[in-house]
Amino acid sequence: MALPDTAAIRAMVQKHKRYDHMFAILGLLCLMVGLLTLLALLVDMGMRGIPRIDWGFFTEFPSRRAANAGILSAWVGSALVMLVTAAAAIPVGIAAGVYLEEYARKNWFTDIIEINISNLAGVPSIVYGLLALGLFVYQFNLGQSILSAGLTLALLILPVIIVATREAIRSIPGEIREGAYALGATKWQAVHDHILPYSTSGILTGVIIGMARAIGETAPIITIGALTFIAFLPPVPGTGEPPAGMFDWLFSPFTVMPIQMFNWTSRPEEAFQVNAAAAGFVLVFMTLAMNGLAIWIRYRLRKNLKW
Amino acid sequence: MVTNMPNAALQNSPASTIKADIRNFNFFYGDFQALKNVNMSIEEGRVTALIGPSGCGKSTFLRCFNRMHDLYPGNRYEGEIVFHPDNTNLLAADVDPIEVRMRVGMVFQKPNPFPKSIFENVAYGLRVRGESKRSVLEEKVEQALNDAALWNEAKDRLHEPAYNLSGGQQQRLCIARCLATGPEMILFDEPTSALDPIATASIEELIDTLRGKVTILIVTHSMQQAARVSDFTAYMYLGEMIEYGKTDDIFVKPRDKRTEDYITGKFG
Numbered sequence: 001m002a003l004p005d006t007a008a009i010r011a012m013v014q015k016h017k018r019y020d021h022m023f024a025i026l027g028l029l030c031l032m033v034g035l036l037t038l039l040a041l042l043v044d045m046g047m048r049g050i051p052r053i054d055w056g057f058f059t060e061f062p063s064r065r066a067a068n069a070g071i072l073s074a075w076v077g078s079a080l081v082m083l084v085t086a087a088a089a090i091p092v093g094i095a096a097g098v099y100l101e102e103y104a105r106k107n108w109f110t111d112i113i114e115i116n117i118s119n120l121a122g123v124p125s126i127v128y129g130l131l132a133l134g135l136f137v138y139q140f141n142l143g144q145s146i147l148s149a150g151l152t153l154a155l156l157i158l159p160v161i162i163v164a165t166r167e168a169i170r171s172i173p174g175e176i177r178e179g180a181y182a183l184g185a186t187k188w189q190a191v192h193d194h195i196l197p198y199s200t201s202g203i204l205t206g207v208i209i210g211m212a213r214a215i216g217e218t219a220p221i222i223t224i225g226a227l228t229f230i231a232f233l234p235p236v237p238g239t240g241e242p243p244a245g246m247f248d249w250l251f252s253p254f255t256v257m258p259i260q261m262f263n264w265t266s267r268p269e270e271a272f273q274v275n276a277a278a279a280g281f282v283l284v285f286m287t288l289a290m291n292g293l294a295i296w297i298r299y300r301l302r303k304n305l306k307w
Numbered sequence: 308m309v310t311n312m313p314n315a316a317l318q319n320s321p322a323s324t325i326k327a328d329i330r331n332f333n334f335f336y337g338d339f340q341a342l343k344n345v346n347m348s349i350e351e352g353r354v355t356a357l358i359g360p361s362g363c364g365k366s367t368f369l370r371c372f373n374r375m376h377d378l379y380p381g382n383r384y385e386g387e388i389v390f391h392p393d394n395t396n397l398l399a400a401d402v403d404p405i406e407v408r409m410r411v412g413m414v415f416q417k418p419n420p421f422p423k424s425i426f427e428n429v430a431y432g433l434r435v436r437g438e439s440k441r442s443v444l445e446e447k448v449e450q451a452l453n454d455a456a457l458w459n460e461a462k463d464r465l466h467e468p469a470y471n472l473s474g475g476q477q478q479r480l481c482i483a484r485c486l487a488t489g490p491e492m493i494l495f496d497e498p499t500s501a502l503d504p505i506a507t508a509s510i511e512e513l514i515d516t517l518r519g520k521v522t523i524l525i526v527t528h529s530m531q532q533a534a535r536v537s538d539f540t541a542y543m544y545l546g547e548m549i550e551y552g553k554t555d556d557i558f559v560k561p562r563d564k565r566t567e568d569y570i571t572g573k574f575g
Contacts, residue, residue: 006406013403013409014403016435017403
């Protein structure tokens with residue numbers, strides 16, 4: 001056995017580790033580029049906008065006078081549209097993903113569907129807007145309403161949720177599936193008792209990404225004809241003459257946060273720019289709150305899961 | 308305390324050289340002490356088996372020899388593992404774990420070839436060491452596959468994916484991958500527990516042919532395997548080295564009651 005040349009090994013390790021250190025620094029820099037830019041934007045927006053945010057900002061309708069203008073109709077509209085989007089996109093997306101992954105036979109047809117779903121995620125959002133204008137607004141006669149907007153955004157984020165669901169399901173080891181089937185479980189039992197619970201956190205991540213994208217979308221909402229200036233609220237969900245009246249809110253005209261911001265930024269007065277910054281800050285906060293909720297749910301689910 | 312038996316008997320065997328000395332060795336997973344005051348000497352070119360019931364710390368101990376525990380936070384070594392002839396303490400703070408892994412190879416429980424070709428699997432360790440000349444790589448890959456008794460089966464399909472090989476072949480490929488880098492010591496972590504008896508026999512045969520060329524440390528669940536392949540056997544229990552000696556002695560006349568109980572199947 002040859003005598004080990006420790007000095008040579010040591011020199012080689014040191015030489016090779018230079019790339020290690022170089023990448024560590026480079027990687028940190030890349031991370032900083034992304035993070036610092038975002039941070040700078042947030043800080044800038046916060047510095048301009050936060051002083052403007054007070055109670056009245058949330059409780060006032062838009063106004064021609066910047067000082068009186070608020071985001072009441074916008075945040076209520078955004079919240080309701082998100083509600084519709086979540087109610088439509090989450091169950092449909094998860095069901096489609098589960099079907100494709102667990103039930104559908106693997107053949108050229110499902111291959112084509114698979115490729116197209118991934119492609120759908122890349123279709124420009126304005127195209128969804130045009131589709132929705134034709135389909136929901138005119139064909140189904142749903143009007144330029146919260147329902148139309150919610151369904152449009154649901155279509156938009158559906159591919160994201162489907163893909164995330166499939167990825168999450170695929171990461172579950174085959175042994176788990178076999179274990180369930182070996183005990184006599186049906187496909188549905190295996191999906192309901194094992195596949196879905198174990199893949200929830202992955203699915204939720206997809207849902208978060210999708211919802212965060214939806215809440216910031218402007219183009220498709222404008223396309224279907226959301227108002228840019230609105231001085232009344234939709235009826236509170238569940239109120240109104242039951243049973244049909246309870247759903248009146250779905251058919252109400254509305255506006256959403258990004259449209260309100262867009263409207264304000266296109267005005268010449270400086271005071272409206274400040275309003276826009278403040279609204280932007282609130283919008284970011286709404287997104288963070290939504291993500292926070294999902295992370296909390298994920299944490300709760302994981303606690304009961306020894307994975 | 309432990310009946311550590313620092314190798315009076317072992318050193319009597321002719322021309323024995325010590326490859327590694329383990330001195331006052333402790334290992335901690337966070338606050339949990341997984342290994343307690345282990346002392347032993349490992350002979351060069353011999354096969355040393357670590358046996359003991361599940362959770363006794365034998366795999367933990369094995370993974371200290373290539374500082375695998377450094378990959379995860381919260382692990383702590385105490386004491387020394389000194390490699391000879393250069394007297395390097397593998398656990399010393401100024402010894403890079405990568406340097407240790409350059410000298411000590413490892414074969415895992417489940418075959419873990421890379422999703423690349425057979426050739427690239429064996430060549431990877433050489434590439435990591437800076438070798439890029441095609442002719443050198445080809446020569447060393449052939450040599451390693453030969454040493455791992457895989458050349459005849461693999462020579463016509465060197466550029467096929469390693470996953471096309473059977474489980475036993477994959478494990479021999481992993482051994483070849485390790486041998487190609489010319490390690491001073493190879494760690495086997497239950498290398499046959501995922502294999503059928505025939506594949507197991509071929510791995511054991513292979514380990515036998517490596518005797519004298521490289522120092523081997525093998526963790527095994529199977530006492531028969533330890534008896535078949537090893538020159539020395541260490542029995543571990545609850546993180547302690549209960550007994551260590553020549554395999555023949557351990558299996559024929561164990562000194563410690565606990566070793567005897569384990570070997571005769573009274574528990575474990």
